[in-house]
Amino acid sequence: MADNPRAKVAVLVSGTGTNMAALLYASRLPGAAYEIVLVASNDPEAGALALARAESIPTFALSHRGMTRADHDAAMDAAIRYAGATHVALAGYMRILGDEMARKWEGWMLNIHPSLLPLYPGLDTHSRAIAAGDTHGGASVHLVIPELDAGEVLGQVRVAIGADDTPDTLARRVKIAEHQLYPRVLSEYVSRGYDADYLLERVAALALALPGTERTTSHGSPAFKLAGKSGKFFAHFSDRHHGVPHIAVLAKTSGQEELAQLCERDPATFYKPAYYGASGWVGIVLNRADVDWSQVEYWLERSWRSVAPKRLAATQPGREPEAY
Structure with missing residues (x-):
């Protein structure tokens, strides 16, 4: 503490x-x-x-x-x-x-x-x-x-x-x-x-509220994916991994250009995570005083949409993209 x-x-x-x-x-x-x-x-x-x-x-x-x-x-x-x-x-x-x-x-x-x-x-x-x-x-x-x-x-x-x-x-x-x-x-x-346990459960509540999702692990860390053996990952939870001080949720961006823009625009919120960053994933820092949980929810949903089939994505009302 x-x-x-x-x-x-x-x-x-x-x-x-x-x-x-x-x-x-x-x-x-x-x-x-x-x-x-x-x-x-x-x-x-x-x-x-x-x-x-x-x-x-x-x-x-x-x-x-x-x-x-x-x-x-x-x-x-x-x-x-x-x-x-x-x-x-x-x-x-x-x-x-x-x-x-x-x-x-x-x-x-x-x-x-x-x-x-x-x-x-x-x-x-x-x-x-x-x-x-x-x-x-x-x-x-x-x-x-x-x-x-x-x-x-x-x-x-x-x-x-x-x-x-x-x-x-x-x-x-x-x-x-x-x-x-x-x-x-x-x-x-x-x-x-x-507290990592509290932050994980809050992320899990948002991730599992999305249709057809499940909680699992990836390389020993909590992660969220579409249900089923072939379901794709849309979020990873990172607790100060690879020497960084952040507790974070990792979500998909459109690619390296957007990832770089996010990290440059708001480095207190976004960072390029080791390994995952090479594939365009962004880290959203959670262990800070001013977390905007609506922003976290937006990125989880957006990341989910990038891997969800159209029939499943159609069941979830979309958010305004300019919000974050």
Whole structure:
């Protein structure tokens, strides 16, 4: 993890910032996957801001009072982007984000919620769990989407509910659990773009969604081809092979001229792979912060079309060639 660039995280808060503090101090441990570049709040008096300033973390504060939700979201978004953040962690941010803000950061914004989602979205989670007779409460870290507390759950921790628990006593233990959970899940999430297993499975999902394809191996590495013994290969997965630092998917181009143009135009994304490059295959680098997965999908489909029979290719709607 230490060999990969650290993700830049903005933390949004409204209160004392205990989860923000847990994230901050975890970010200062050896090998941390992220650094906090901003703590921002909708409450200029939030205690979390004082803690952030004491720890020399840049802060931004803007009260939402008298502002529309869209205008306040836009101001927060501008501050996050100015700080250079690539990810956002909501840590007790008590302002519901508008749909536009949630969509802008979809896949890049996380939240922690004090229940075992999908149980008890919203408020009063502990009293609702106790009233329901649940044996456990807990906390969940999830991706933020426009629907409240409905994004993909990335991690959870269970906390036993005792016979004498009140919402307050349960909340105190769940808060301790949150402080353990959030830094770990955030670290795993921001670093998975540099994990070969995760990247392979994401490539596989796109490749196998194409008609008549199968996953196999070629020279000991994962590859994708048309199904059947005589099926031709249309993609190879390369995990730092032949001394290059890239984790990449290899796809067919039209030939050496296009391959050279791609590598010259965008060397951070494209490279000429050993052996395969001689046949016009291009490497598309995956272990980088700004992967455009629509671009990867385009190249996989285009490469597949170059080997698929016309009857099979006709079953798959084509993409606009000028897109990439």
